[in-house]
Structures are given as C-alpha cells and as structure tokens.
Amino acid sequence: MQGETFRAWGEIIYSQPLTEEEIRQYELKPSRHNKDMREWMERQTQAVGKWEKAKRVPESKRFTWYYSDFGCYALKEFVMPEQLSERARIVERQEAARSQKAQKKKRGLDR
Numbered sequence: 001m002q003g004e005t006f007r008a009w010g011e012i013i014y015s016q017p018l019t020e021e022e023i024r025q026y027e028l029k030p031s032r033h034n035k036d037m038r039e040w041m042e043r044q045t046q047a048v049g050k051w052e053k054a055k056r057v058p059e060s061k062r063f064t065w066y067y068s069d070f071g072c073y074a075l076k077e078f079v080m081p082e083q084l085s086e087r088a089r090i091v092e093r094q095e096a097a098r099s100q101k102a103q104k105k106k107r108g109l110d111r
Contacts, residue, residue: 044088049073
C-alpha cells in the first residue's frame, strides 16, 4: 500500500556521491541507523524540540520529548526521518524570517 512503512535494506556503493535528484529518482532513503543520518537527525531533533517548546506545541503533536537526565531532546519513535526533516525546514524558515525582521528593524533604528 502506498505510504505504508516497511523495513527494507541494502547497500549500494557508488564511485561518487549521488545528486539529490538521483536520490529522489531512485527513491533511496538512508537508514536512520546510518552514522551520518543519526548525527543529522540529532541536530534536527534539538532544533525542533526547542521550537516545539517555544511554540507550546501540544504533547500529542510533538515529534520530540525532553530527556531531562541528559538535558536534551529525543525523537519520538514513530517519527520518520522525512517528517523530522519537514518540521526542521519549517523551523529554519521561521528562524530565517525572524532574523530578517530583526535585521530590518535594526537597520531602521540605525538610520
């Protein structure tokens, strides 16, 4: 069924990295257990967690939870890497817009 989650894995070795377009065309998805992917997802998880807290996102809609023993955010198990990436893009866009607004305001005060 379309959109259904299932486990599949394999390994393909290329002489040079694939472009984003090639990855999309082949529908390749890196494993969330891949070291690079884990590090990337960890950075996104921290940014999304802080954003969710600041925006007071209801617990039922959050992708993260705060792990007080370690003082960081953890990704909820059901969240797929694609979902995390989309939310991280939202956070990045909002941060960029806020930064631009602050810069415009500062320029207006400097004149």
